[in-house]
Amino acid sequence: MLSGELPATGLVERVALGNRLVPHNYSVPVDREMPCDHPGCSATFVVRLIPGQLVYPRWCPFHRPRHRRNLPT
Ligand SMILES: [Zn+2]
Secondary structure, three states: OOHHHOOOHHHHHHHHHHEEEOOOOOOOOEEEEEEOOOOOOOOEEEEEEOOOOOEEEOOOHHHOOHHHHOOOO
């Protein structure tokens, strides 16, 4: 899908700010290890990919609160 076809681009951008989009075609829930997106953080965490769901956390549990992401690393 082209981004120009999305009616609510602003919403998508806000979602993408705190989450990542993970396209997949699993028909059953699958656990997958993901790296934290915070610069300087090498933590990984397990997310469960749910059939039909594309939006998943972008940061490890420690960096999920915004104030922790603003700390110098
Ligand atoms: Zn992290």
